[in-house]
Amino acid sequence: MPNEFTLATAVVLPAQSAVTHLYKGVNLADAFAIRLPPGASSDPDLLARFIFSHQPSWVRNLTGIRDIIVARFGLKTARHLATLASGAKADRVGIFKVYSTSETEIVLGEDDKHLDFRVSVLCSRGAADGRQLTISTVVHCHNLLGRAYLLVIAPFHRLVVKASLRRAARIGWPDAAVQRDI
Template sequence: MSIEHPHVTPVPLPSESAIANVYASVNLADAYSIELPADASTHPELLARFIFAHQAPWISSLMAVRDAAVAGFGLKTAKHLASLEAQSGTGRLSIFRVYSTSPTEVVFGEDDKHLDFRISVLCSGGPSPGAQRHLTMSTVVHCNNRLGRLYLFLIAPFHRLVVQSSLRSAARSGWPSATKG
């Protein structure tokens, strides 16, 4: 089911999320929620893969700029992360390592010398008729040094735009149905 003007809402980091307390100190924590149609899947990994597969083209361009800028600092690039996925063939979601899965949540992310981060795709809401169901995409970041703090300062505004755009784009594309996941 496609939604023409999906509404993405900033929300507090869900306390039930596995990433809520993953780091002793956090330099960024945000969460965005979108309502899922009644017929949409609530399989979190399927939905996360769908989100990455339906991102706006400008996000790839932005990642290319990011990669060109950070390569000289010895940070992981999307190309490097994609090669890890190709080598392992499992345990990755898009270019990111999968840390945990459950019936309601998938947690993925990366650790690098400048910062570590985790992203959660959490499905909530009941199967009862009329119950609202939501997908919440949350991010937590722990900076390891000054380079990480500078990097985060520079990319945080883009991060927020990318997450919100990705959720809207997936909703406009039409979430996978419950029969697929």
């Protein structure tokens, strides 16, 4: 049953996020936030690794279907990106390249011939008392293929982000005292 710490909601892109004004033109910009319970880590790198390593199983299935389709267009597949991640753990979180890190935010993403995207995992003080974790995504398309891809994938993207936040909350966020061993 949902509670205040398992409810992921759509929010505006945080003004303090590095991705908010990254691209001159964006084809998708969204953000989803969830409250972090007391005692949960506020390390954005640790939280990002936790979220992306504990995604719902249906997300893996969707990713497999996506890979089959996009491989025909010569686009990067999750399988290909996973091979890059296995060789360089420090500069990737799961299949995503790390673009920047700070005390409160990690920016991940990938560039491809059809589009570039960035995902921000930002830990900040919420509007109410307490902390919140916000995942923001911005996408810049380069061509018609990118726009067509985004049209198909955007509804799934939103479901995946919200479900991933809820799943991480249900499993239990890493404790503030936990080291980065995820």
